[in-house]
Amino acid sequence: MQIFTSLLLLAHPASQDASPDPDWDCANPVQQQEMNWCAANEFVLADAELNRQWARTSAAMRMRDDAWGDDVSPDWDARPGWFDSLLEAQRAWLTFRDAHCRIDGYAARGGSLEPLLVSTCQTALTKTRTQELRDLEDWDR
Template sequence: MIASLILPLLLQSAEPPVPSWNCEDPQVQQEMNWCAARDFEVADERLNAQWKETAAAMKARDESFVEYAGDDTREGYFESLLEAQRAWLRYRDAHCRLEGYYARGGSLEPLLVSTCKARLTRMRTDELRELVEDAA
């Protein structure tokens, strides 16, 4: 319980809380948990950067579509993207919480959750990138 309260504070810095920790070869559970959380944090930063690019591309598609839209009243590209992203975030968090339940209450649970979130976040970043590439 205390570790779950302290972990967010430790993640504010890219430096490990214990200088000997090495994410290339983590040796103890706390180190593994910290490294997995850091991996997710990096994946999330990349997702947020890609989100900005993809959102801008979808807004540009909306602007160029207006002249052809006629009486089309469906949601636009950006509105659909935003709806999908919100749903995806709910899915990712719930799915990864579920994966963590394999070690529910144990010291391995944070590792499972963070690893899952990092994996799904990298996949979503690729999906967002593909939307931009398809728009070009």
């Protein structure tokens, strides 16, 4: 999964280390361009945390698959394992997030506010998904 979001980050303007304008302050953004950059940067940070949690959760799912082992009889349970199900869900979630947030942006379609709306939506959904992944990792503890 990290590959999917890493490709997005490479193309994302906020993946740069420093703001385009040294006077910009994300604690108190003033101009629309500054707000857009700060919101995009917030998404980059949320996405990085999602990727770290993905690594932990996917490792936990693989361990569950290993623990389940050869006891699975295809005659009674041919469903995909924990990791395969998680991967399928994550791919679907990424598609959902991007389409849903694109719709959020349409409230200002073509305007300078659109990137802020999209990034804010992506950040919110990504933080929620990170918690969901954390809960999946911890559910049997």
